[in-house]
Amino acid sequence: MSTETLTMGKALNLGLRRAMEDDAKVVLMGEDIGRLGGVFRITDGLQKDFGEARVVDTPLSEAGIIGTAVGLAMRGYRPVCEIQFDGFVFPAFNQLVTQVAKMHARTRGRLSMPVVVRIPFGGGIGAVEHHSESPEAYFAHTPGLKVVAVSNPVDAYWGIQQAIAAPDPVIFLEPKRRYWEKAEVDLDATPEPLFGSRVVRRGDDVTVLAYGPMVKTALQAAEAAAEEGRSLEVVDLRTLSPLDLDPVVASVRRTGRCVVVHEAQVTLGMGAEIAARVTEACFHSLEAPVLRVGGWDVPYPPARMEEEYLPDLDRVLDAVDRAMAF
Amino acid sequence: MPTLPREVAGPVPGAGAPHPPRQPDLVQLLTPEGRRVEHPGYAIDVSPDELRGLYRDLVLVRRWDTEATALQRQGELGLWASLLGQEAAQVGAGHALAAGDMAFPTYREHGVAWVRGVDPLHVMSLFRGVDNGGWDPVATGFHLYTIVIPAQTLHATGYAMGVQRDGAESAVLAFFGDGASSQGEVNEAMIWAASFAAPVVFFCQNNQYAISAPTERQSRVPLYQRAAGFGFPGVRVDGNDVLAVLAVTRAALAAAREGQGPTLVEAFTYRMGAHTTSDDPTRYRLADELEEWALRDPIVRLRLHLAEEGLADEAFLAGVDAEADDLAARIRSGTISMEPPPAVSMFDAVYAEQTAPLAAQRAEFEAYRSTFEGAGQE
Numbered sequence: 001m002s003t004e005t006l007t008m009g010k011a012l013n014l015g016l017r018r019a020m021e022d023d024a025k026v027v028l029m030g031e032d033i034g035r036l037g038g039v040f041r042i043t044d045g046l047q048k049d050f051g052e053a054r055v056v057d058t059p060l061s062e063a064g065i066i067g068t069a070v071g072l073a074m075r076g077y078r079p080v081c082e083i084q085f086d087g088f089v090f091p092a093f094n095q096l097v098t099q100v101a102k103m104h105a106r107t108r109g110r111l112s113m114p115v116v117v118r119i120p121f122g123g124g125i126g127a128v129e130h131h132s133e134s135p136e137a138y139f140a141h142t143p144g145l146k147v148v149a150v151s152n153p154v155d156a157y158w159g160i161q162q163a164i165a166a167p168d169p170v171i172f173l174e175p176k177r178r179y180w181e182k183a184e185v186d187l188d189a190t191p192e193p194l195f196g197s198r199v200v201r202r203g204d205d206v207t208v209l210a211y212g213p214m215v216k217t218a219l220q221a222a223e224a225a226a227e228e229g230r231s232l233e234v235v236d237l238r239t240l241s242p243l244d245l246d247p248v249v250a251s252v253r254r255t256g257r258c259v260v261v262h263e264a265q266v267t268l269g270m271g272a273e274i275a276a277r278v279t280e281a282c283f284h285s286l287e288a289p290v291l292r293v294g295g296w297d298v299p300y301p302p303a304r305m306e307e308e309y310l311p312d313l314d315r316v317l318d319a320v321d322r323a324m325a326f
Numbered sequence: 327m328p329t330l331p332r333e334v335a336g337p338v339p340g341a342g343a344p345h346p347p348r349q350p351d352l353v354q355l356l357t358p359e360g361r362r363v364e365h366p367g368y369a370i371d372v373s374p375d376e377l378r379g380l381y382r383d384l385v386l387v388r389r390w391d392t393e394a395t396a397l398q399r400q401g402e403l404g405l406w407a408s409l410l411g412q413e414a415a416q417v418g419a420g421h422a423l424a425a426g427d428m429a430f431p432t433y434r435e436h437g438v439a440w441v442r443g444v445d446p447l448h449v450m451s452l453f454r455g456v457d458n459g460g461w462d463p464v465a466t467g468f469h470l471y472t473i474v475i476p477a478q479t480l481h482a483t484g485y486a487m488g489v490q491r492d493g494a495e496s497a498v499l500a501f502f503g504d505g506a507s508s509q510g511e512v513n514e515a516m517i518w519a520a521s522f523a524a525p526v527v528f529f530c531q532n533n534q535y536a537i538s539a540p541t542e543r544q545s546r547v548p549l550y551q552r553a554a555g556f557g558f559p560g561v562r563v564d565g566n567d568v569l570a571v572l573a574v575t576r577a578a579l580a581a582a583r584e585g586q587g588p589t590l591v592e593a594f595t596y597r598m599g600a601h602t603t604s605d606d607p608t609r610y611r612l613a614d615e616l617e618e619w620a621l622r623d624p625i626v627r628l629r630l631h632l633a634e635e636g637l638a639d640e641a642f643l644a645g646v647d648a649e650a651d652d653l654a655a656r657i658r659s660g661t662i663s664m665e666p667p668p669a670v671s672m673f674d675a676v677y678a679e680q681t682a683p684l685a686a687q688r689a690e691f692e693a694y695r696s697t698f699e700g701a702g703q704e
């Protein structure tokens with residue numbers, strides 16, 4: 001068994017390397033991903049080892065990256081596209097929503113689109129405008145796209161390989177502020193399925209749901225709550241489309257209380273969908289309405305105000321208190 | 327001077343291609359040695375005072391830039407996008423604008439901001455993470471910085487269409503980079519501007535790189551030649567020659583005001599610094615290239631010219647340097663003492679007419695915040 005301590009960034013790098021070794025059709029495309037290794041160095045060293053035909057430094061155009069990925073996929077390639085920052089996916093939005101998402105359905109399954117779009121997402125790194133966005137709901141709202149958000153190095157390592165091997169297009173969200181977090185990764189383990197959620201901490205009083213960067217925050221909140229004698233169950237959703245709510249429903253039926261946490265603006269965010277579904281499935285078990293903790297309904301603020309915008313441990317605990325007091 | 331790490335085997339395709347110092351199609355009025363040369367298309371008359379003014383601006387914006395980089399290193403700014411090497415392109419373009427003209431910058435045009443009279447602290451506040459730029463775009467004739475590449479080129483074109491409808495005698499200057507030229511929106515802006523003969527000048531600073539990608543990744547023809555395909559003139563100007571940039575941009579803006587439609591100006595220059603303070607250019611470019619471009623420094627050449635013509639004495643040069651130090655000190659102290667507005671203000675300008683749900687959320691935010699007051703928390 002070979003186990004390594006890896007940052008999430010390095011885990012992604014190794015996962016990409018392994019996917020490229022496993023399948024010669026895997027092609028990486030993006031701005032500055034080759035020679036520079038990407039602005040977060042996620043693709044570091046890959047162009048050197050796999051060449052410029054498989055790790056492509058593209059012209060500066062996101063519509064170009066995703067649009068050409070469609071053609072490459074038609075030709076049997078498995079494009080893995082990097083969008084440099086979340087706020088820059090929108091020039092490619094048309095290609096993603098009208099083309100990538102619909103190709104399988106409109107060709108009645110004759111064409112599949114095994115395209116992966118990696119997006120460093122979310123805030124918390126003190127960045128300038130358009131570098132801290134959480135656009136997941138747009139994609140989860142679009143039939144034909146699958147959306148996953150990893151929260152830790154293990155899921156990053158396996159998840160990127162599974163996403164590349166998957167036959168459908170996957171929006172692969174990487175919480176950029178967690179790129180430097182470390183964990184032990186067993187490189188020979190049998191991975192968990194990509195499209196499944198997971199209970200990451202057992203508890204009895206309130207079920208807290210999170211994904212991507214907020215899983216750590218939820219776990220910290222659970223730790224703090226435990227000191228006050230309150231027991232939180234934390235679920236890492238992992239996949240946002242399809243949602244895997246079976247573990248959530250089982251949990252909420254037991255706890256009777258549910259709080260959903262994400263960085264994205266709360267209105268029509270993932271929490272809205274989840275609250276509706278949990279309410280439908282757990283109506284008779286609920287002791288309180290499903291509560292949402294998210295970004296405020298304002299444009300992501302300048303860096304020195306982001307702490308006031310982003311959900312943190314206190315805001316999660318505040319929602320937990322409200323759920324308990326209901 | 328940064329050196330390349332050992333494992334870098336060779337330059338990216340095109341990166342090592344020579345940047346010919348003498349190009350027949352390059353408009354130049356001051357050689358790198360500071361010698362004044364004439365160009366048949368671009369006669370320009372500048373008074374000694376104007377020349378000294380240009381020199382002063384070049385020195386001041388470079389000093390501002392150096393101070394900003396230092397402030398970022400000291401943790402006072404989140405990021406800084408340096409203009410080092412591009413001072414002449416920006417100061418020249420800025421001076422070409424008339425008072426009623428409008429400029430649409432990217433995120434690097436600090437030199438244009440300076441010439442338009444934008445307070446440097448209003449630019450610093452953006453990079454400090456206090457706001458998204460503190461200046462008034464209309465009052466200054468200088469739009470806020472646009473970070474999503476190259477959305478502003480279409481805004482500039484639409485603004486020019488408005489100018490056209492108003493019968494106003496002004497023009498619009500749209501800035502973008504060589505990397506940005508690959509985006510659909512730049513091409514759409516050019517098609518629209520050409521189609522309506524809108525009074526807009528497209529000003530591309532070709533600083534040879536888009537982060538790590540050399541210009542050759544974006545274009546296989548010299549960028550200014552693309553204009554022909556859209557049906558308007560394109561011209562390549564020595565972007566390190568402030569006089570040539572001024573002359574060429576002034577002529578293009580004049581043509582736009584006269585109803586002749588757009589021009590593409592390609593200012594051929596070089597990004598001497600990193601892309602931003604987050605970047606490490608030693609990973610993708612060679613030190614030789616920097617050395618070669620250092621010989622074409624925009625400030626040195628104007629200083630040589632001023633000295634040769636007897637237009638600037640030691641006292642003048644020392645005076646400009648002292649002024650630069652004062653500016654740097656003002657920028658430093660102003661930046662360090664800059665605080666963000668109260669957090670609740672993030673709810674206030676989202677809409678021109680506040681909505682009831684957002685007003686309610688604002689109240690919720692304040693109520694939540696107040697639970698921390700006096701509780702010994704921050």
Ligand SMILES: Cc1ncc(C[n+]2csc(CCOP(=O)(O)OP(=O)(O)O)c2C)c(N)n1
Pocket residue numbers: 031060062084088091434473474475476502503504505506507533535536537597601
């Ligand atoms: C739509 C979009 N994609 C990607 C980026 C990230 N990015 C910021 S600057 C840059 C390179 C820009 O190069 P260029 O247009 O040549 O201008 P320069 O920065 O060299 O002045 C990139 C890729 C962005 N800001 N916007």
